[in-house]
Amino acid sequence: MSDVAPKELRIVGFLCNWCSYGGADTAGVSRFRQPTDLRVIRVPCSGRVDPLFVVRALLTGADGVLVSGCHPRDCHYSDGNFYARRRLEMLKQLLPFVGIDERRFHYTWVSASEGQKWQQVVTNFTKQIHELGPLHEKKEKAV
Amino acid sequence: MRVGVFICHCGSNIAGTIDVAKVAAETRKIPGVAFATNYMYTCSEPGQKEITDAIAREHLDRIVVAACSPRMHENTFRKTIEKAGLNRYFLEMANIREHISWIGLDKELNTNKAIEEVAMAVSKAMQDKPLFSSSFKVNKRVVVIGGGVAGMQAALDCADGGLEVVMVEKSPAIGGMMARLDKTFPTIDCSICILGPKMVDVAQHDKIKLYAYSEIEEIKGYVGNYQIKIRKKAAYVDWTKCTGCGLCMEKCPTKNAYDYFNFGAAPTRAINIPFPQAIPKKAKIDPKYCRQFTKGKCGVCAKVCPTGAINYEQQDEIVTEDVGAIVVATGYGLLDQERLPEYGGGRYPDAITGIQYERILNASGPTSGHIIRPSDHEEPKTVVFVSCAGSRDKSVGVPYCSNFCCMYIAKQAILTKDHIPDSQSYVFYMDIRAPGKGYDEFTRRAQEEYGAKYIRGRVSRIYPKGKKMIVQGADTLLGTTVEVEADLVVLATAAIAADGAPQMAEKLHISYDTFGFYVESHPKLRPVETNTSGVFLAGACQGLKDIPASVTQGSAAAAKVLSLFSKDMLESDPAIAQVNNNACVGCLKCVKTCPFGAIVEDKLRDGRTVAKVIETVCAGCGVCTSTCPCGAIQLQHFTDNQLLAEVSTICQM
Numbered sequence: 158m159s160d161v162a163p164k165e166l167r168i169v170g171f172l173c174n175w176c177s178y179g180g181a182d183t184a185g186v187s188r189f190r191q192p193t194d195l196r197v198i199r200v201p202c203s204g205r206v207d208p209l210f211v212v213r214a215l216l217t218g219a220d221g222v223l224v225s226g227c228h229p230r231d232c233h234y235s236d237g238n239f240y241a242r243r244r245l246e247m248l249k250q251l252l253p254f255v256g257i258d259e260r261r262f263h264y265t266w267v268s269a270s271e272g273q274k275w276q277q278v279v280t281n282f283t284k285q286i287h288e289l290g291p292l293h294e295k296k297e298k299a300v
Numbered sequence: 301m302r303v304g305v306f307i308c309h310c311g312s313n314i315a316g317t318i319d320v321a322k323v324a325a326e327t328r329k330i331p332g333v334a335f336a337t338n339y340m341y342t343c344s345e346p347g348q349k350e351i352t353d354a355i356a357r358e359h360l361d362r363i364v365v366a367a368c369s370p371r372m373h374e375n376t377f378r379k380t381i382e383k384a385g386l387n388r389y390f391l392e393m394a395n396i397r398e399h400i401s402w403i404g405l406d407k408e409l410n411t412n413k414a415i416e417e418v419a420m421a422v423s424k425a426m427q428d429k430p431l432f433s434s435s436f437k438v439n440k441r442v443v444v445i446g447g448g449v450a451g452m453q454a455a456l457d458c459a460d461g462g463l464e465v466v467m468v469e470k471s472p473a474i475g476g477m478m479a480r481l482d483k484t485f486p487t488i489d490c491s492i493c494i495l496g497p498k499m500v501d502v503a504q505h506d507k508i509k510l511y512a513y514s515e516i517e518e519i520k521g522y523v524g525n526y527q528i529k530i531r532k533k534a535a536y537v538d539w540t541k542c543t544g545c546g547l548c549m550e551k552c553p554t555k556n557a558y559d560y561f562n563f564g565a566a567p568t569r570a571i572n573i574p575f576p577q578a579i580p581k582k583a584k585i586d587p588k589y590c591r592q593f594t595k596g597k598c599g600v601c602a603k604v605c606p607t608g609a610i611n612y613e614q615q616d617e618i619v620t621e622d623v624g625a626i627v628v629a630t631g632y633g634l635l636d637q638e639r640l641p642e643y644g645g646g647r648y649p650d651a652i653t654g655i656q657y658e659r660i661l662n663a664s665g666p667t668s669g670h671i672i673r674p675s676d677h678e679e680p681k682t683v684v685f686v687s688c689a690g691s692r693d694k695s696v697g698v699p700y701c702s703n704f705c706c707m708y709i710a711k712q713a714i715l716t717k718d719h720i721p722d723s724q725s726y727v728f729y730m731d732i733r734a735p736g737k738g739y740d741e742f743t744r745r746a747q748e749e750y751g752a753k754y755i756r757g758r759v760s761r762i763y764p765k766g767k768k769m770i771v772q773g774a775d776t777l778l779g780t781t782v783e784v785e786a787d788l789v790v791l792a793t794a795a796i797a798a799d800g801a802p803q804m805a806e807k808l809h810i811s812y813d814t815f816g817f818y819v820e821s822h823p824k825l826r827p828v829e830t831n832t833s834g835v836f837l838a839g840a841c842q843g844l845k846d847i848p849a850s851v852t853q854g855s856a857a858a859a860k861v862l863s864l865f866s867k868d869m870l871e872s873d874p875a876i877a878q879v880n881n882n883a884c885v886g887c888l889k890c891v892k893t894c895p896f897g898a899i900v901e902d903k904l905r906d907g908r909t910v911a912k913v914i915e916t917v918c919a920g921c922g923v924c925t926s927t928c929p930c931g932a933i934q935l936q937h938f939t940d941n942q943l944l945a946e947v948s949t950i951c952q953m
Contacts, residue, residue: 165409169950174371175831176811182369185398193409196416196950197399199370201875201938205922210947218951230806233831234921235895244926269831270813276403 166220166286168194170279171210173203173238176227179269189276192283195223202226203264204237208248215257218293221286224264225278231268238266260285261292302334303422304360306351307414308342308367310397317401319411323366326415330422334358343373351377352384361386362425366394366418387430389875389937394421416953423945431874431936436916438524439624440865443468445516445804448476449495449847450839451629452502453854454861458627459507461862466621467502468530471560472513473578475499476631478847480561480575480655482662482669485711485846486742492577492664499579509621512580517618519807522919523834524624524870534614535584537571541609544581546573548601548610557589559666563634565656565674566666571601571610576664583609625834625864627857628818630804632840635690635698635794643689643762643791649675650769651762651789653689654708661715671719673788676767680787683716684771685709685727686759690794692730698794700815703844705792706733710743712790713752725752726784728759728773736846755782762789795844808835818842828856836860875937876918877925883932884910890924890933899924899933 172178203226211222226238245264252259263282267275305327309315320338327336335358341347365377370393378388394417404410444455447469455465481491517529554570561574570590573583591598602610637646644651650673663669673680691702713725734740746752757774768785775782797816805812810830811819821829828836836857839850886909891899902912922935
């Protein structure tokens with residue numbers, strides 16, 4: 158439908174509503190410049206992120222997936238991010254078995270006040286994905 | 301399905317770096333989108349009317365607003381579409397401001413990103429199901445954590461408003477930092493004289509239940525229905541018997557106990573009442589120093605106590621209080637002098653902290669208000685004040701300004717001159733920050749009327765020489781180095797988050813910043829609320845502030861509690877987990893993972909075991925949904941289908 162700029166890659170971000178989504182908002186309010194490749198999906202908690210979402214995204218077109226939640230012990234839902242950490246760490250180790258470079262998936266913790274950290278996370282992860290290049294053959298676009 | 305999409309310009313905030321007309325045009329091509337437009341200010345009244353009109357005119361049944369963060373205006377637009385007859389959960393927002401227009405300058409890339417974010421929101425909106433909230437009863441009691449001036453103000457306002465208040469204070473007496481101060485700026489009122497009556501009000505109010513020397517052990521529940529476990533720490537004195545006569549303190553043979561109330565300005569007894577006006581006026585034993593505990597024998601206090609209140613066997617006690625709201629007023633702490641080695645790191649007895657000097661100035665303090673040097677008990681004639689001792693200093697991890705030091709230094713310089721007319725004060729400062737009412741005049745008075753010499757520059761080193769303390773610094777206005785021979789040095793040590801602030805935040809499920817201060821819901825417009833509904837902030841725990849600001853926030857927090865409790869019933873958020881009994885296999889993994897214990901085992905009539913969600917307890921995190929092996933339990937509004945629809949939209953574009 159729209160022309161994806163050739164220099165952009167497809168990065169999907171799952172952000173928890175309370176910390177990281179707020180952190181991304183803070184980064185915006187503070188006008189911290191970031192690469193534009195990321196597309197954000199808001200979830201209530203990083204514990205809501207089913208590892209299969211990540212796999213689905215990577216298999217169907219994403220070049221990288223980023224999950225970000227509240228810092229451990231600072232979860233709005235007390236320990237949702239602990240579940241996230243276990244599941245996502247397991248997923249990270251399993252990704253090479255399905256033939257996906259585990260560097261294409263990253264999970265991290267950014268609080269609502271850490272606008273600057275969010276800028277760094279996005280910038281670094283985008284850079285990493287660009288170093289790895291596209292995961293999928295570019296689809297022919299129907300005009 | 302007929303989706304309507306409204307793209308906001310937000311003045312030039314969005315339209316400046318996103319081609320909004322192109323976004324609208326591209327959005328119209330998405331199957332299911334019946335209407336798409338762009339508007340200058342969608343959140344404005346005419347902007348909202350545009351939505352309600354379009355819903356009626358175009359028969360729209362799902363709405364997407366592409367504008368600012370949903371954390372900002374989601375509620376506004378939910379109300380708008382509800383007014384137009386749609387279910388409030390038929391709204392999705394695409395955040396094209398904070399996440400796009402404000403972080404990138406390339407208009408083409410931004411526009412493209414906005415088109416895709418809108419498409420994602422459309423795909424989610426098409427999966428939106430109507431949700432209806434149910435109402436639940438509110439327990440109209442409030443707990444105030446912290447008995448400083450902010451907490452007391454909040455407690456008194458709530459209690460005067462007719463609410464039952466539970467106040468929990470971790471130290472043996474309420475009053476907080478303000479009770480320690482001698483005078484207050486800029487009026488030089490006696491601090492305890494204005495605070496004392498408030499403390500008495502708290503103690504005597506029939507609606508306030510005070511737990512002193514107690515800490516929060518555990519917090520469970522949700523807005524309207526919290527269960528708070530409070531640990532009443534063992535004072536080794538039966539407070540129901542203690543009359544506060546002070547005989548034990550007089551007779552106690554251990555005279556070198558650390559005095560927390562005086563911040564170590566002088567030692568105290570192992571059994572003590574912190575200060576004469578203490579409320580409650582009860583004694584407590586410090587087992588770290590008490591000979592009965594360290595050596596196993598002494599028992600002097602037990603022998604002299606006229607009411608037999610001493611109980612060395614006393615244990616901590618846990619009590620539970622049910623409340624509907626929480627006011628957090630846990631205050632602040634002070635940077636340890638050890639972190640400032642260039643200023644002696646606490647090794648020199650005559651380089652003391654501002655709060656210690658405050659206690660020395662105070663008539664109820666260790667020197668009965670006579671200014672004397674701790675080392676030789678002589679009257680100091682030259683006193684040097686060092687502002688920003690740690691504050692605005694990245695190297696000690698305190699890059700921020702501690703807010704009130706400039707003012708209290710000016711006050712202490714004035715009081716020094718008052719006590720010792722032939723004394724001379726020097727103040728080393730970086731900037732004088734005196735923006736409050738009457739504040740600048742006050743710092744000028746210190747200089748002009750009381751002759752305090754203000755030197756703009758930092759102190760590089762403090763060291764003893766004979767009986768004097770040598771203060772080496774710079775005068776950046778004259779561009780020279782300065783050396784002052786002082787009798788006493790007062791360091792305005794940086795104010796930091798209270799001890800244990802992060803742990804408390806974790807119990808409350810509220811967020812805190814890198815320094816340990818609690819994060820308010822919105823820095824400008826919701827300065828008292830937290831992101832956890834029913835939890836409010838007051839005083840310096842949210843950010844450093846002086847007494848008037850703390851009192852203001854205490855009252856503000858009370859107003860929030862009172863308005864929350866003005867309703868008998870609260871509406872629950874319907875975006876909670878729901879079990880599809882046909883798909884549930886009864887493995888009950890969700891029961892184990894739920895952080896709130898909101899899921900229980902249930903038996904159906906045909907004998908099958910399934911999971912059941914307790915609606916009022918579920919907080920809507922969705923951990924169960926990603927746990928369930930068969931997708932039977934779904935967090936409403938964030939179902940697998942909804943999130944996967946978003947994933948598919950991005951990945952296939």
